[in-house]
Every structure is written in structure tokens, then in C-alpha cells.
Amino acid sequence: MKKATLTVISNTALTRDVFEMRLAGAERPLPGSFLEIGLDGFFLKRPFGAAGYKGGILTVYYRVVGAGTEAMSALTEGSELEALTSLGNGFSAEGVTRPLIVSGGLGIAPLKYLADCFAEKGIRPVFVAGFKSASEVILKEELEKICTLAVATDDGSTGFYGNAVEYLKRNPVSFDRYFACGPEPMLKGMQRFSGNGQLSLEARMGCGFGACMGCSIKTVSGFKRVCKEGPVFDAGEVIFDAR
Amino acid sequence: MPDKSIKDTRIELFGNIMDNPVIPASGTFGFGYEFNDWYDVSILGSIALKGTTLEARYGNPLPRIAECPAGMINAIGLQNPGAEAVRDVELKKLKKVYPKKVIANVGGHSFDEYVKTAAILDSADNVFCIELNVSCPNVKGGGMAFGLDAGILEELTAAVKSAVTKPVVVKLSPNVTDITVTAKAAERGGADGLSLINTLVGMRLDLKTARPIISVKRGGYSGPGVFPVALNAVYNVREAVSVPIIGMGGVTCAENVIEMMYAGACAVMVGTQNLIDPFACKKIIEDLTKVMEKLGIDRLSDIIGRAHNA
Numbered sequence: 053m054k055k056a057t058l059t060v061i062s063n064t065a066l067t068r069d070v071f072e073m074r075l076a077g078a079e080r081p082l083p084g085s086f087l088e089i090g091l092d093g094f095f096l097k098r099p100f101g102a103a104g105y106k107g108g109i110l111t112v113y114y115r116v117v118g119a120g121t122e123a124m125s126a127l128t129e130g131s132e133l134e135a136l137t138s139l140g141n142g143f144s145a146e147g148v149t150r151p152l153i154v155s156g157g158l159g160i161a162p163l164k165y166l167a168d169c170f171a172e173k174g175i176r177p178v179f180v181a182g183f184k185s186a187s188e189v190i191l192k193e194e195l196e197k198i199c200t201l202a203v204a205t206d207d208g209s210t211g212f213y214g215n216a217v218e219y220l221k222r223n224p225v226s227f228d229r230y231f232a233c234g235p236e237p238m239l240k241g242m243q244r245f246s247g248n249g250q251l252s253l254e255a256r257m258g259c260g261f262g263a264c265m266g267c268s269i270k271t272v273s274g275f276k277r278v279c280k281e282g283p284v285f286d287a288g289e290v291i292f293d294a295r
Numbered sequence: 296m297p298d299k300s301i302k303d304t305r306i307e308l309f310g311n312i313m314d315n316p317v318i319p320a321s322g323t324f325g326f327g328y329e330f331n332d333w334y335d336v337s338i339l340g341s342i343a344l345k346g347t348t349l350e351a352r353y354g355n356p357l358p359r360i361a362e363c364p365a366g367m368i369n370a371i372g373l374q375n376p377g378a379e380a381v382r383d384v385e386l387k388k389l390k391k392v393y394p395k396k397v398i399a400n401v402g403g404h405s406f407d408e409y410v411k412t413a414a415i416l417d418s419a420d421n422v423f424c425i426e427l428n429v430s431c432p433n434v435k436g437g438g439m440a441f442g443l444d445a446g447i448l449e450e451l452t453a454a455v456k457s458a459v460t461k462p463v464v465v466k467l468s469p470n471v472t473d474i475t476v477t478a479k480a481a482e483r484g485g486a487d488g489l490s491l492i493n494t495l496v497g498m499r500l501d502l503k504t505a506r507p508i509i510s511v512k513r514g515g516y517s518g519p520g521v522f523p524v525a526l527n528a529v530y531n532v533r534e535a536v537s538v539p540i541i542g543m544g545g546v547t548c549a550e551n552v553i554e555m556m557y558a559g560a561c562a563v564m565v566g567t568q569n570l571i572d573p574f575a576c577k578k579i580i581e582d583l584t585k586v587m588e589k590l591g592i593d594r595l596s597d598i599i600g601r602a603h604n605a
């Protein structure tokens with residue numbers, strides 16, 4: 053956990069509403085951790101997964117969904133942002149040699165960084181990336197270099213016709229742990245698919261560092277905060293329906 | 296001649312001499328020790344613990360948080376590990392990084408629960424007073440009712456007073472027509488002090504679905520937007536009662552602390568700002584002497600209630 057002033061190095065549109073922002077000034081984050089970005093005129097900071105770190109530059113992928121991300125998309129090179137970095141716990145990938153990575157939509161962001169970290173260790177994960185349709189696909193070329201990539205789309209406009217969980221049911225993959233991030237229905241699907249993995253969750257946050265109890269979920273081992281004990285949880289411990 | 300360049304920020308509350316009047320408010324600072332990862336929390340005047348109930352509570356379903364232009368709405372629903380775990384686990388962890396005395400915050404759904412919870416926390420040696428959360432607007436049929444009805448509030452205060460040895464501070468809800476009525480009721484019930492204000496009931500709707508953002512529809516609004524409301528409440532209550540007042544609501548800077556004290560507060564709690572900037576209390580404490588210097592204040596305790604004779 054660090055408070056830092058970050059400088060926007062670049063802020064580019066990848067699709068109609070998804071942007072890549074590169075930021076200088078953050079320490080090296082753990083894959084799976086997140087940061088809270090402060091925006092002028094907005095009371096609460098916005099949480100985003102750390103999606104890459106190279107040469108001191110932190111990457112974030114974000115979708116414009118509301119006023120805050122809209123304002124973010126207008127930020128120009130050189131803008132300074134107040135942020136809290138290296139929040140939460142990351143994925144535990146130790147001892148994993150045959151990782152399976154599964155994303156839905158922008159859930160791809162923190163998993164891209166996880167794939168980078170596996171690549172550094174000489175491990176080539178299987179990566180199943182689900183999107184709504186072909187026009188939403190991002191990071192394909194980058195991931196193909198370091199992963200065995202399968203793309204799935206809800207409308208079948210490219211790759212497998214269906215979501216990432218359906219893909220896995222049709223195309224069995226051998227793995228020793230999976231790592232998943234995406235919308236809640238998909239994470240529930242992954243939990244049913246196998247308990248041998250980790251899920252990265254989202255919640256509306258008041259603070260992002262454990263102080264307000266705004267983001268607590270129920271788990272088999274009691275209440276846990278998405279921002280502090282999470283956002284990554286063992287697949288078997290999350291109790292979804294209680295939320 | 297005393298050295299005028301040395302600013303005295305100490306205040307006294309129920310015989311406890313505090314280094315400064317700055318206290319993180321209940322619910323915005325957990326049980327304190329985790330903030331030691333940001334800064335040395337031992338600089339704080341005191342710490343108000345997360346609202347505690349007799350048994351462990353999960354609280355409300357998510358979402359519990361909604362953003363507002365100058366603040367936020369929360370509906371945590373008093374998530375806490377229960378009174379005994381707070382006394383035997385959380386307070387012990389806090390003591391390791393915070394050697395000073397703290398304020399326990401008690402919530403409940405019945406007189407019996409308030410009394411039992413207060414008695415358990417009363418027995419912790421690092422607790423110097425008990426703050427009664429009679430105004431938490433989050434718990435269905437709970438906190439709200441106690442703090443809104445003057446008669447019930449007086450009785451509840453008296454019931455808790457008779458069960459504990461330490462001073463009792465009643466934390467008043469602003470969701471009333473005239474806060475001086477409930478303030479006087481708490482004083483009649485034997486309150487040793489009052490703290491105010493708790494959150495204001497508020498709501499936000501999702502533009503796309505037209506549904507409330509908060510799972511239980513409404514929650515408590517807090518943050519800089521409530522500061523003028525809180526200040527007015529402290530000012531009015533100061534004229535209505537004679538027990539010490541702890542002021543809070545929207546405090547973000549050392550200047551706000553001074554204003555609260557002018558209005559009649561002898562100590563000041565900082566809530567939501569801790570969530571926005573984890574260093575908020577540290578910064579306020581550091582700025583306090585500079586602001587005193589600028590305003591020509593040598594001893595902070597001299598300014599308590601100054602607005603009433605200015």
C-alpha cells in the first residue's frame with residue numbers, strides 16, 4: 053500500500069470504449085493487486101487492476117462505464133493523478149507449472165499481468181479470453197506471444213461461440229491451478245467448474261484499503277474484504293449467493 | 296513568561312489528557328492497528344473503534360457504498376466481530392501500536408444488547424469511555440429508533456450508565472427536527488458527554504435501472520458536504536447542555552477542527568476523510584500548530600466555545 057502521484061504517459065483507445073492507460077510513478081505491484089485512482093471532481097477514487105508493469109510503467113485497461121471513467125478517457129499525457137497503489141492481495145502462483153487463465157470482458161486486465169509474470173518464469177499458460185463480440189477483443193497479439201490463447205465470444209463473431217466457461221466444458225484443458233476474473237455470473241460458473249483455482253472479485257469500495265467494511269463478502273472462513281484479503285480469493289471459499 | 300512559540304494542542308476529556316483533539320471517527324478507522332501500515336498511529340489524540348454489537352455481525356448485503364458530490368453514503372450495517380472478540384483480540388492488537396486510551400463504540404438492537412455490549416467493552420483497560428451509537432441509520436428497526444425518541448434515549452442512557460464504570464458519551468443523530476431535544480434527553484439520562492453528528496439519511500439512484508444503488512435502499516451520508524450541518528448542530532447543542540461535546544461531521548482539515556472547537560467541541564472526530572486520504576488525521580495534526588500560529592492561538596483548550604462569547 054502506497055500513496056503516490058502518478059503521471060499519465062499515454063492514454064489510448066483500444067476499442068470504442070476500452071482504453072489503455074500507462075502510468076509512471078508506481079512501485080512494482082503484485083499480479084492480482086489493484087490501485088485506486090483519484091480523479092478531479094469525484095469524491096471516491098476508482099479501483100483498477102494492475103494490468104502490466106515494465107520499465108517502471110504501470111498499465112491499466114479500463115472501460116468507460118460512467119462519469120469517472122469518462123473523465124479518465126479525456127486525460128492527456130503528463131496529467132498527474134493522486135493514487136493509492138499496490139492494494140489487496142495478488143494471485144498465488146507459487147509452484148504452479150500448468151496455469152489456466154480465464155477472463156470475461158475487462159477481467160482480462162489483471163490476468164494479462166499474471167500471464168506476463170508466468171512468461172518471465174518461462175511458463176506458458178493456457179489463456180481462455182471471453183468477450184461479447186469480435187469488436188471487443190483486445191490484447192490478442194500480445195497474449196498469443198506468451199500464452200496458448202483461445203478467444204470466445206458471446207455472439208460467435210470470432211473464435212468459440214459461447215462464453216469462456218462453456219469453452220472449457222467443451223475443450224478440456226489440463227491445468228494445476230486456474231485464475232479467473234470477469235463478471236460475477238462467469239465467476240460463479242468457474243466455481244462450479246472447479247474448486248481448484250482463484251477468483252478475482254469486484255465490489256463498490258469506500259476506501260480500497262480495509263478501513264470502511266464497504267466491500268466485505270461472506271466466505272467459508274468468515275467475512276473478508278475484497279479490498280484487503282481480496283480481490284483474489286480461493287474459488288472454494290467464496291459464498292456468492294449470500295451477497 | 297511561557298514560550299509563545301510552543302503551541303499547546305492538549306485537551307482534557309474525562310480526566311484523560313490527550314496530546315491533541317484529533318480522533319478518527321467510529322467506522323472509518325477499523326480497529327486502528329491496520330492504519331499503522333500508513334503512519335505511526337500513536338500521534339492520534341485517541342481512536343474511536345468500529346461500532347460493536349454483542350454478537351458478530353456481517354452487516355448488509357453489497358453494495359454498501361454510493362458516491363455523492365461532496366461525500367458518500369454508507370450502509371455497512373455494523374459489521375463487527377462481536378464485543379468479546381473486540382475486547383480480547385482487536386483491542387490487544389491495537390494496544391501494541393497504540394499505547395494511549397481509546398473510545399469504544401457500542402451499537403445494539405435492544406436495551407439488553409446495549410447494556411451487555413457496553414459492560415464487556417467497559418472492562419477493557421485501554422478503553423477510557425464508551426460511545427453509544429444510538430443513531431446508526433443502517434440497521435433495520437435498530438439504532439435509529441433509540442436516538443430519535445427523547446424518552447427512549449434518556450432511558451437507554453440511564454440503563455447503560457448503571458451497567459458501566461467509565462464515562463458514557465451519547466452519539467447523536469442529526470435526523471431529528473431539533474437536536475437539542477435529544478441532547479438534553481441524553482444529558483438527563485446521565486450522559487457524561489455527547490458526540491455529534493452521526494450520518495444523515497440519504498439515497499442515490501442508478502441512472503440506468505432507476506433502483507437505489509445501496510442494497511438496503513438508503514444509508515448514512517457523510518463527508519465534507521455535511522460540515523456546515525454538523526457545525527450548526529454542535530453550536531446549538533453547546534448552548535443547550537453543559538457536558539463536554541465531541542464534534543464531527545465533514546471535517547477535512549485543521550481549520551475545520553478549529554471551527555468545531557469555536558462552536559463548542561472539546562475534541563473533534565474525523566471520519567470519511569480517512570477513507571479518502573489514509574493520512575488525513577496525520578496531516579490535520581501536523582497542520583494544527585501552523586494554523587494556531589496563524590490565528591494567534593497558544594493553547595487550543597482556550598478556544599472551546601469561543602463562538603458563543605465572540
Ligand SMILES: Cc1cc2nc3c(=O)[nH]c(=O)nc-3n(C[C@H](O)[C@H](O)[C@H](O)COP(=O)(O)OP(=O)(O)OC[C@H]3O[C@@H](n4cnc5c(N)ncnc54)[C@H](O)[C@@H]3O)c2cc1C
Nearest residue numbers: 098099100101113114115117118119120121161254255256
Ligand atoms: C478490484 C477492482 C478492480 C477493477 N479493475 C478494473 C479494470 O482493470 N478495468 C476496468 O475497466 N474496471 C475495473 N474495475 C471496475 C471499475 O472500478 C469501475 O468500472 C469504475 O469504478 C467505474 O467508475 P465510473 O465513475 O465510470 O462509474 P460510475 O458508475 O459513475 O461510478 C460511481 C461509483 O460507483 C463505483 N463503481 C461503479 N462500477 C463499479 C464496479 N464495477 N466495481 C467497483 N466500483 C464501481 C465507482 O468506483 C464510483 O465510486 C475494477 C473494480 C474493482 C473493485
Ligand SMILES: Cc1cc2nc3c(=O)[nH]c(=O)nc-3n(C[C@H](O)[C@H](O)[C@H](O)COP(=O)(O)O)c2cc1C
Nearest residue numbers: 264320321322346369428493517518544545566567
Ligand atoms: C463507512 C462508515 C462507517 C461508519 N460506522 C459507524 C459506526 O460503526 N458507529 C458509529 O457510531 N458511527 C459510524 N459512522 C459515522 C461516523 O463515525 C461519523 O459520525 C460520520 O461519518 C460523520 O463524520 P464524517 O463526515 O467525518 O465522516 C460511520 C461512517 C462511515 C462513513
Ligand code: FES
Nearest residue numbers: 258260264265279
Ligand atoms: S473498500 Fe473500505 S474496506 Fe474495502
